[in-house]
Amino acid sequence: MALTAPSRTSPVRARQDADGMAVASFVLGLIGLLLFNAVFGPCAIVLGTIAIARNTRRRGRALLGLTLGIADVVLLIVLLTVNQSVFWQFGG
Numbered sequence: 001m002a003l004t005a006p007s008r009t010s011p012v013r014a015r016q017d018a019d020g021m022a023v024a025s026f027v028l029g030l031i032g033l034l035l036f037n038a039v040f041g042p043c044a045i046v047l048g049t050i051a052i053a054r055n056t057r058r059r060g061r062a063l064l065g066l067t068l069g070i071a072d073v074v075l076l077i078v079l080l081t082v083n084q085s086v087f088w089q090f091g092g
Helices: 011-032 037-053 059-083
Strands: none
Touching: 011 037, 011 059, 037 059
């Protein structure tokens, strides 16, 4: 019985993973605008960046997720500056 080295993921599998990361980045960035932007924003940025680096076929979604993640972080900074809170406040 011969021992073989563990095989790396195939290029097709790596691209499918990158496509999934692009979609996840978009979804997390979108949800982050309303809820938990301190968590979902950075996650969207990281996943979008990794998906773009791995040459995803869904580059538009990865870029949109990256943009939404950055918007989440900017929104967090604005909320902390204006309200001294990370929560939305409607009305008086």
